[in-house]
Amino acid sequence: MARSPKTAGKGRKLSNFLCFAVYSANLAFGRAYKPLLDKVGLTYTQYIALVALSDEDEQTVSALGEKLFLESNTLTPILKKLEQMGLIKRHRDPADERQVRLSLTPAGRKLIEQDLGGSLIEATGLGDDFPVVQKTVSELRDNLLRATKADD
Amino acid sequence: MARSPKTAGKGRKLSNFLCFAVYSANLAFGRAYKPLLDKVGLTYTQYIALVALSDEDEQTVSALGEKLFLESNTLTPILKKLEQMGLIKRHRDPADERQVRLSLTPAGRKLIEQDLGGSLIEATGLGDDFPVVQKTVSELRDNLLRATKADD
DNA sequence: GGATTATTAATCGTATCCGATCTAATCGGA
DNA sequence: TCCGATTAGATCGGATACGATTAATAATCC
Numbered sequence: 635m636a637r638s639p640k641t642a643g644k645g646r647k648l649s650n651f652l653c654f655a656v657y658s659a660n661l662a663f664g665r666a667y668k669p670l671l672d673k674v675g676l677t678y679t680q681y682i683a684l685v686a687l688s689d690e691d692e693q694t695v696s697a698l699g700e701k702l703f704l705e706s707n708t709l710t711p712i713l714k715k716l717e718q719m720g721l722i723k724r725h726r727d728p729a730d731e732r733q734v735r736l737s738l739t740p741a742g743r744k745l746i747e748q749d750l751g752g753s754l755i756e757a758t759g760l761g762d763d764f765p766v767v768q769k770t771v772s773e774l775r776d777n778l779l780r781a782t783k784a785d786d
Numbered sequence: 787m788a789r790s791p792k793t794a795g796k797g798r799k800l801s802n803f804l805c806f807a808v809y810s811a812n813l814a815f816g817r818a819y820k821p822l823l824d825k826v827g828l829t830y831t832q833y834i835a836l837v838a839l840s841d842e843d844e845q846t847v848s849a850l851g852e853k854l855f856l857e858s859n860t861l862t863p864i865l866k867k868l869e870q871m872g873l874i875k876r877h878r879d880p881a882d883e884r885q886v887r888l889s890l891t892p893a894g895r896k897l898i899e900q901d902l903g904g905s906l907i908e909a910t911g912l913g914d915d916f917p918v919v920q921k922t923v924s925e926l927r928d929n930l931l932r933a934t935k936a937d938d
Numbered sequence: 939g940g941a942t943t944a945t946t947a948a949t950c951g952t953a954t955c956c957g958a959t960c961t962a963a964t965c966g967g968a
Numbered sequence: 969t970c971c972g973a974t975t976a977g978a979t980c981g982g983a984t985a986c987g988a989t990t991a992a993t994a995a996t997c998c
Contacts, residue, residue: 644814645953646807646837646840646841646901647841648834648837648838648841648853648854649924651817651834651837652910652912652916652919652920652921652923653813653819653834653903654834654837655924655927656808656811656812656815656923657812657830657834657853658854658924658927659808659812659923659924659926659927659930660808660809660811660812661855661925661926661927661955662855662928662930662931662934663804663805663808663809663930664955664956665930665931665934665956666930666931666934667935668956669934677982677983677984678805678809678983678984679983679984679985680984681985682803682805682806682809685798685800685803685806686800688798689799689800694946694947695946695947695948696945696946696947701800702800702810702986703810703813703814704813704984704986705947705983705985705986706946706947706948706949707947707948707949707986707987707988708984708985708986709947710947710948710949711948711983711984712983712984715983726956728889728948730945730993730994731934731946731992731993731994732945732946732992732993732994733945733946733947733993734946734947736950738879740934746798748915749798752934754886754930756933757930757933758804758926758930759925759926759929759933760804760926760929763922764804766890767804767916767923767925767926768804768807768920770801770915770919770922771804771807771808771919771923772801772807772810773809773810773918774814774910774911774912775807775810775811775813775817775912776814777815777909777910777911777912778811778814778815778817778818778906778909778910779814779817779818781818781906781908781909782814782817782818782821782857782909782912785931800988813985816985816986817986820986829952829953829954830953830954831953831954831955832953846976847976847977847978848975848976848977848978856954856956857956857977858976858978858979859955859956859957859958859979859980860954860955860956860978860979861977862978862979863953863954863978863979864953864954864995867953882963882964882975883962883963883964883976884962884963884964884975884976885963885976885977886976893990904968918951920986928994931974
């Protein structure tokens with residue numbers, strides 16, 4: 635794993651792994667959001683997917699997958715669940731039957747408007763650094779994805 | 787989700803969610819490490835667990851869980867797999883039969899010594915900011931966990 | 939225009955995560 | 969000492985992730 639150059643050598647502690655910091659921060663977010671999402675009966679991933687769908691109507695599964703960095707093997711079950719909950723609609727595109735178009739139902743849109751978890755900004759303890767951290771972590775992600783893609 | 791105060795209001799795009807940045811950065815790390823870990827037949831989580839175990843001998847499952855922010859429901863299957871691969875040993879503590887003690891085998895230690903993924907530091911594209919990001923993300927995690935624990 | 943190739947979702951198997959529950963072992967107080 | 973409470977792992981069911989494969993539809997090429 636990516637260790638700080640500073641600590642290369644003997645100390646192979648978890649605290650020296652950036653990947654572990656990200657891994658565990660992700661776990662922490664999942665737990666922080668859980669009480670909020672439980673109220674509306676959604677999981678973390680389901681909510682993220684719903685937010686991504688609220689961005690634009692009639693997206694395809696692949697288009698959604700690009701935003702979430704996921705593919706149909708992961709998304710299909712989630713989307714079926716969201717449809718079953720009455721939050722989204724799924725239908726084959728008549729112009730290209732291979733594609734499935736996705737759109738929020740009024741119920742789905744209403745849920746998104748609630749803006750759950752805005753309150754959690756406080757809990758991050760980041761204050762004014764919030765946007766900076768967000769940007770840094772996003773760039774980290776993009777760099778890793780680029781590097782991974784590169785040596786295919 | 788935690789949006790930047792700056793962007794509160796209309797724009798509910800994924801890029802405004804810190805949790806999504808962390809979520810997707812974690813996915814990206816998993817993919818970046820995959821080719822390296824495939825070589826030794828380990829998964830991301832299994833490797834993290836092994837690193838945590840290399841830190842100290844004869845840890846209990848709970849102690850390991852505290853480091854990884856995981857519990858026995860998640861760890862037990864992983865530890866059984868690692869034992870089955872001959873990388874760790876599991877045995878009940880004679881002094882307290884409720885506890886299971888964990889230790890690396892020579893094979894497990896040898897694998898850790900290889901220091902896989904040190905090469906990935908480059909791919910993060912962080913340069914000198916590496917330690918700063920690591921620290922920031924770790925603190926973010928700790929703040930979230932603390933805030934979550936607080937309202938139990 | 940018919941065969942080949944490519945694309946899009948869906949399906950399947952494996953490995954996490956997590957809440958809830960269970961069992962065995964230990965502890966503590968009357 | 970005896971019994972209820974606590975603790976440590978393990979088990980189970982539901983929900984992600986992901987590689988590999990498949991089925992259906994579209995595009996392409998000769």
